[in-house]
Amino acid sequence: MSRQAFIVYQHPLFGDAIRLLLTRGGIRVLGMESDWKRAQEQIEALHPDVVLMEINGDQEFSPPAWLSSIRSLPDSKQTTIAVSFHNNHLFIWQKEERSLIDAVDLVEAIRSA
């Protein structure tokens, strides 16, 4: 069964682009949301395997905000992956932090998370 992901984005363009890249890579995208509160409701309802978050320097999308957002999720089964498009960085919650190579790399990270 293919891995299921939920995308939390800041830039709609990136959200759409990532959805296409993941779908091409065989990942099923269950939903997308730019507002964290609405995203939280959907994540709780949809139970994706992975939550993929866009992070950057903006307060709402900064790594500290990301950490606090993850902690607020009641279901800890899903893995959260954060991607910074600003500096091509990939953070896998409590596992890994490294440079992101390309879309194949991101798909592999989701598959193996």
Place this chain on the structure above:
Amino acid sequence: MAKIHILVADDHTIVREGVSLLLQSEPDIEVVGEARNGREAVDKTLQLHPDVVLMDIAMPEINGLDATKRIKAARSEAHVLVLTVHESDEYFFQALQAGASGYVLKGATSAELVAAVRAVYSGGIYLHPSVAEKLVADYLKRDSSQTNQHDRYASLTPREREVLILIAEGATNQKIASKLVLSTSTVQTHRANIMEKLNLHNRAELIKYAIRQGLIQLE
């Protein structure tokens, strides 16, 4: 149907790949190449002859603005559409001066990006709505400030206007008094009234005002 051939230049791999895939899904758009920096964008434009180059600004080797200049100098028929996170006027004007035909922010939706590609391909100029809004607001602000200045000038009496020009030309109170057949204290009163009506605080500001209004000319 002739497709719009596009080159996507962005140093962020995921963004470049994602945006390419997004554009490629449109029936009238074909992504003919990708570039990881400004130099590659120039080289690939000359090699692949895209109709539109989607250009990021902050890129290594040559930035997007310099790459745009080089592309327009070498291949003027290529339309450059800037895709950037920078919302400031400074970048926007620099991009247009460099020869870009459009300016899209990364906060745009994919539909807006596609519309922008089609607009610049057709020879038009595309401004992201938030940039256009900012420009209109700036224009209206400037226009309103000019109207205020005009209203203030209109509030001066003919005699005050004469005195204003003479002060701006560097004449002393005595000289003005002698030229207009007035007492120096009357000239001083006119001077104070002019400053108050025009909301100016010293002679330098008054000279600048006179130049801006075209009342005197720099030699």
